[in-house]
Amino acid sequence: MRPELKIALVSKVYPMRSHTCAAEGGAAGVIKSDDSMDHHFHDTVGGGDWLSDQDAVDFFIREAPKELLQLEHWGCPWSREPNGSVAVRPFGGMKKQRTWFAADKSGFHILHTLFQTSLKFPSIQRFDEYYVTDLVVDDGRCCGFTAIEMRSGQIKFFRANAVIIASGGAGRMFPFTTNGAIKTGDGMALAYRAGVPLKDMEFVQYHPTGLPNTGTLLTEACRGEGGILVNKNGRRFLQDYGMGPETPVGQPVLKTMELGPRDRVSQAFWHEQKKGNMVPTRWGDCMMLDLRHLGEKKIDERLPLVRDMATSYLGVDPVTDPVPVRPVVHYMMGGIDTDIRAATSLAGLYAAGECACVSINGANRLGSNSLTELLVFGRRAAISAIEYLDGGTAVANETAVTAGADAAQARLRELFNRSGGGETIAGLRKEMMATMEEHAGIYRSGEGLEQACSTLAGLRRRYASIELHDKTNVYNTDLLQALELGAMLDCAEAVTVSALARRESRGAHQRLDFTARDDTTYLRHSLASYRNAGPPAIGYSDVVITRSPPGVRDYSGEQK
């Protein structure tokens, strides 16, 4: 505890609105006696198709239970065993039960526990509904940032010697996503434009079970609790895609069939769709998530939100009918390039959570690792920032810093006052989303990605001519959406350019023209570096392999 530190918590929304609240299933951490750190390590590394940095994974799994216990001590209402200990549930790709949960609102409770606990600390000063527009950099150090105060429209400069970004993902680049409206890659774009590479951006996770109309997530815990996925013939088709043999209905077996990893399940959907085995609905082809055998009591106790969502948004009650679902964009494995200390290549800048890429998730994140990740690396980022501050920051050239802030402000003013540009935010956004959906989805091809790269380059050029409709100051969401679109376009281009360069298939990145994993060339992280004009430059860095050489991902259970 360092009460003398001055901490500004700056967010574009009130903190309890942050999208962590939508996470349902839970947070992974080894706690039960039949589990081990080794199991969690191997599940995570294999789940990530060996693109995870193994030293980071080791650090992550060791810290995981401590952070989850810390949350318990802060009051998080974890679900419990009859004896009062914390309960855990099965999750996809995990060999043991190790997912801590609070019914099916785990992220909500984690977020509110953190937010409410933060109210205890007078050294944390909040700036709610401030949109950060630019990092201010001088002499290779991050010296703060500029932000728009939404209620006044004023631009404020925050002079800070250390900055931690924890701004989440960018799912809104796609039209069909579980991500809330606020997930527009703002933090990723901030770091990217300040010269920090975006790492492994081509790895975009589809969650297999979204409601087909709204994209609302139905948690993987549906399957953890025993739900099954069937095609239009009633067949549990996952057995045909390397995740069999079939397990008894309602008795889920860990790490196989419906508890396979998300990338494999979503890819199986794609193949079944091509074969015409899916159920056509007015919102596109669906598979059916059948929970009926769990019974009303268990569904209400363990999956109340799922029942509520399916019933209200789709008109299907999972107690009486199977729910049509389809894969939906859910999570960015890639993000701001950070090291095991949550530090970026820019001195004084740190990042944690979905916006960052350490990487522990590699080419495919396992469900319930991300809530834990934001806790573990959130703390690590804070510790690193404090160490950096304690080390004595170099004296910055305050004139240059102020000039940087002024330049950021001038860019905004130019956007604000621009007229006659003719491009609209909604128009460009629609084109971006359509391109991402068509070419950067579950399966990709070189040809499609080339087209996507060229479309996005064009959209970025046209973005320079967008014109605001709303030129007033108070709570100007037209301006906000313009800035969010700029961030998404930059992130989207990093995704497609990185994906085009990775001529192999690994985890969530599947190429129709390069169907095999290629460890010789691509057992490496991609690094997209921002260039003002033109697409990012793509480089690579080594994956840290300590004790698990690349192997075969096996989701056939223990039954071979």
Add this chain to the structure above:
Amino acid sequence: MSERIVELEVLRFNPETDAEPRFQRYSVPCMNEWVVLDALNHVKEAIDPTLSYRWSCHMAVCGSCGMMINGEPKLACKAFLRAYDGVIRVEPLANFPIQRDLVTVIDDFITKLKRVKPYLVPKSDQPVEAGEFRQTPAELKRYKQYTLCINCMLCYAACPEYALVPKFIGPAAISLAHRYNEDSRDGGREERQQEIASGEGVWECSFVGACSEVCPEHVDPAGALQQVKIRSTVDWYQEHLMPWSKK
């Protein structure tokens, strides 16, 4: 694709350009299963980019999109168009100042939330390394319902007392204080009582119960407030009639 034209009548107010709020009519082509938020998003995207409102999750968990819909406090993401005939009137949440259009100023709630100390004040100082505090499912059940508050403030918009007496701490903040009071791990009740059992606390509540009726998460703030009243009354009797029993 559209199945129905919905007429929205939306309150507009921009403090820089308007002397007072006015209503603006939009005809929106809507799908049958849409919610009011979908219709607003269509307006924002295709008809009028100057309309301002808050939203994010579209699944009734982030608490951003509370508004008055035909005079009732609702989450716009859970207000189904199929439930309405005729013109739908959309206004900012009642009992809060309007910042712009459907965006309200919520400083009052944020300040009150902090006042009730909505965090665990541990009963014992067991270190984290010693493992979790044990809590049985029955103990969890005592307070679980009150943890579900998403801070959407619909209950404040519905509360007749809050409308009359703005200093009233109000349903959501008191329910959250009660949530921690009822947590078997907590020992902070006395600190919180100073706020919630005060004149600005539960005794302002006249038990109309509107808060519980509008709560999208079924938190039942009215129930929480009545429990706080009973507990405070017991405190009073213990203090005044049985001083020796004071813990």
